[in-house]
Amino acid sequence: MSLVTTIRKSLVPVHPEGYPFIAFAAVIALVLLAFSTFFGMIAVGLAIWTALFFRDPPRVTPVREGLVVAPADGRISQIGLAVPPRELDLSDTPLLRVSIFMNVFNVHVNRAPVTGRIERVAYKPGIFLNADLDKASEDNERNGMVLATPFGRIGCVQIAGLIARRIVSFVREGESIGAGERFGLIRFGSRVDVYLPVGTRVHVAEGQLTVAGETVLCDFAAAPPRDTAYRVS
Missing domain, CATH: 2.70.70 (Glucose Permease (Domain IIA))
Structure with missing residues (x-):
């Protein structure tokens, strides 16, 4: 198993609805990191939280009728x-x-x-x-x-x-x-x-x-x- 495959299987999928929000949070984090490590790291934390908020893990649903x-x-x-x-x-x-x-x-x-x-x-x-x-x-x-x-x-x-x-x-x-x-x-x-x-x-x-x-x-x-x-x- 390749390293890339291992990383992909370890990451929780994100719903496409969250892509714009995650991208925006990531850009803000990068901009703030260029001026302040402290505020930049806070923004990084918020960007990670945004990604986690929109996570869409697979689920196994019981299929019996009723x-x-x-x-x-x-x-x-x-x-x-x-x-x-x-x-x-x-x-x-x-x-x-x-x-x-x-x-x-x-x-x-x-x-x-x-x-x-x-x-x-x-x-x-x-x-x-x-x-x-x-x-x-x-x-x-x-x-x-x-x-x-x-x-x-x-x-x-x-x-x-x-x-x-x-x-x-x-x-x-x-x-x-x-x-x-x-x-x-x-x-x-x-x-x-x-x-x-x-x-x-x-x-x-x-x-x-x-x-x-x-x-x-x-x-x-x-x-x-x-x-x-x-x-x-």
Whole structure:
């Protein structure tokens, strides 16, 4: 194995969406290094962080029908009942919502939670509250999609955070998508909500860390929805 091949296999891939930001940070670092070692090294650190922010590591998604996987890397901040965003036309009554909070050190490429047809994609402008707050689901800028599956309609909503200023979507209505496939990303720090049928038995708990495309949130094939008590947001 050549040295070049070894280096390539050791490096985590970067999503193309990040190339302009990484290039800009690198140029700033080079300019500052020419005038000040101290400030230049700080800029180098920021350039490295920018590259890490846009990393897009490969994931191995379980493919059995009925599995719903985490759409984001991060920490499960909330599990409870909540009415989905109105623009999704998903439900007028509360559904089970699993919220995953991403900090600025998490991978921010989002992956489809389940295989299905994209029935709806809806963008809603808003403000930029801390994405960990419950009211961020209603007030913050967001982009949602509804997936039609054999187990019902599943909602997935990207929510911008306090620092995030842009949500990027890679999909369109009418397309089909497989579980674990990339559907978008958020810059820089944010949250993703998944809306499931009421009574769904989730396999995760609040505070648990998730890996996009790999962590199983629930299994429709193994256990049908049942009546479960959750708090209402």
